[in-house]
Amino acid sequence: MEKRPRSFYVLTVIFALFVLFLYGPTITIGILSFQGPEGGLTFPMRGVSLNWFHELFQQQAVGDIWGAFRRSFMLGLLVMVTTVVVSVMAGLAFRKKFPGSGILFYLTIASLVIPSILISLGVGLIFNQLGLKVHWATSGFGSQLTWTLPFGLLIMFAVFNRFDKSFEEAARDQGASAWQTIRFVVLPIIAPSLIGVALFGFTLSYDEFARTLLTAGSYNTLPLEIFGMTTNVTTPVVYALGTLTTAFSLLIIGAFLIAAWIMARRRARLGSDAGKGV
Template identity: 80%
Template sequence: MERRVPSFYLLGAFFALFILFLYGPTLTIGILSFQGPNGGLTFPMNGASVHWFANLFEQQAVGDFWGAFSRSLILGLMVMVSTVSLSVMAGLAFRERFRGANILFYLTISSLIIPSILVSLGVGLIFNILDWEVQWYSSGFGAQLTWTLPFGLLIMFAVFNRFDKSYEEAARDLGASWWQTIRFVVLPMIAPMLIGVALFGFTLSYDEFARTLLTAGSKNTLPLEIFGMTTNVTTPVLYALGTMTTAFSLGIIMVFLVFAYWMRARSRRLGNDAGKGMV
């Protein structure tokens, strides 16, 4: 093996600083959320307690935290399921040429590029003009999908670009129907990657702010609730909330990663060649 060049250590140090930059502030509020009851928003710590976490469970202190949390959770799951299924379907379709494919592709990409507040405003206006009521589960749901679907589709492109088609051809030569080929060959092979799509769908929805702002209606999702708090809450309860939701997000990410790892290990153990057709 080649000797490490000095630039490796320099770049390694830079990378370490970058990681510190990414995680440092979050860790800081993680620590500060355990402030004593008389502690403030900055160091020094004035004792240590779980006072501010307890505060989260009192209705009047932080508004409707649990309601917002459960709405965000349900919405996240709705968006996740829709994103995975619609992305897979579209991903399958985009492997073949079909008329309108280019336009649809650019429409999808433009969804990533159009500033979120415009989507929020536009959807809000449509509902206003049609005299429909904006609700987190209707307009909010649709507005969030415009954010998660492009990511889902791009991941599916990446997946299918590396997909070895000869497995499918083999299945078809053995007499499998279109549906059987998809169900028993393609889906098992791409399953570990779908976990990635699901993770994107859920977390992007769970943390989405701008596109939900004008489309959620009278009932806030969690990010909207948190943002409302930033303007009028000046105690570490804000940090406690931040720590709780971040911990929840990290938990979700871990679950997804472990699940993806487990699926790979399982298919390997069962002697299944699923996933090996990825080139």
């Protein structure tokens, strides 16, 4: 193999520093959340304890974080399923040249770049003027979709650009109906990428702050609850909560990535048998 140029080693160091920059702070609060009961918001550690995690489970200590967690989790699932279904349908639509596709495409991009606070404000105003109560499952849900759907659609674009249309033609040649072609040929082929769409749908919803700020109503989602805590809680209990939610996010991300990996392997194993015959 060719010898590495010197720039490789310089860049490796820069890359390592970048990764440290990305993860260092999170790891630090991970460590600090095990601060002893006397400890403060920064080093030194005054003993090691589970005190601050314990405090999270006390009802009176902070707001309703478990309720907020349940709501965020439900909302995340709701947004995830909707994002997958709507993105796949729109992805299929964009493969045809239908009138209005250009406008819809630019609307989707607009949805991605528009400042989140405008969505929050606008949706809040509409509900206000219509005399409806904002609620995380209605106004909050819709507002979050304006953030997750563009990502879902962009992934679908990438998927369908690499999609080999001859599979569909083969299915049709063998007499499959349009629906059968989608159900038994297209969907199984794109399934691993749908895991990616689902991952975006869930995590972006679970962490969304700005778009839910004015649209969640009287019941906070978890990011809103955490932000509320930062203004009136000055103990490592905030770190403990941060560590727990980050651990939960990592768990979810890990589960999605492993699922995608297993699917890809299964495909490699059960895929083409070309050349294995005679």
